[in-house]
Amino acid sequence: MDLFSLNDVQIQGIASYKQIVIEEGRTTFICGKSGCGKSTLLKLLNASISPDRGEINYRGKPIANYNTVLLRRDVILLSQNVFLFDNTIRNNFVQFYGYREQTPPTDEKIAEFLQLCSISLSLDTNCQELSGGERQRVFVAICLSFLPKVLMLDEPTSALDDSTSEALIFNLKGYCVKNKITLIAVTHDKLLAQRYADTIINME
């Protein structure tokens, strides 16, 4: 089933997309040179921005018809600059769950999500002390724990060395397949895309 479809979409002076289809339950990687509109495409898919022209459908209905707060719970976008509170890893989980009025996972569960994202730090570590790549992966762990329908990652491996990149994408893909999460990732790493994508959208 088509999860997203775009037809003749244009954002004045920024980017245009003739026809793009993203299928449900698959891993789609978006590649293309700098400035071609990859990050903008992700923002369109969770309605962070709206097009000036054209049609974007989510599950066969215009995305503009969805309640954006609910849509963004289904379709999580992780941009390159993630936001974490100046607090411990555990308390970041607690705060994000608090916003959703949900009970946070147990320490054991949090540790599992961190492990999945190649983070082997104590839950008491303050997020201010983390590197850029670690912060991004802690945020991925929080987002994954919410079990979204769609997880969109903007250059998830740009701050990581090759083996950590490989481990992260391997684990993420496995988790998403198992939990029927549609994974969409923007990357400049063509090898990683070839290895893990079910579909590659090349915007060159």
Ligand SMILES: Nc1ncnc2c1ncn2[C@@H]1O[C@H](COP(=O)(O)OP(=O)(O)OP(=O)(O)O)[C@@H](O)[C@H]1O
């Ligand atoms: N808010 C904005 N206002 C004006 N122009 C913008 C805005 N956001 C992005 N652009 C421009 O739109 C184009 C597409 O940007 P986008 O960030 O989607 O590209 P990208 O393919 O993700 O690039 P990169 O690979 O460098 O991250 C670029 O030319 C960028 O300079």
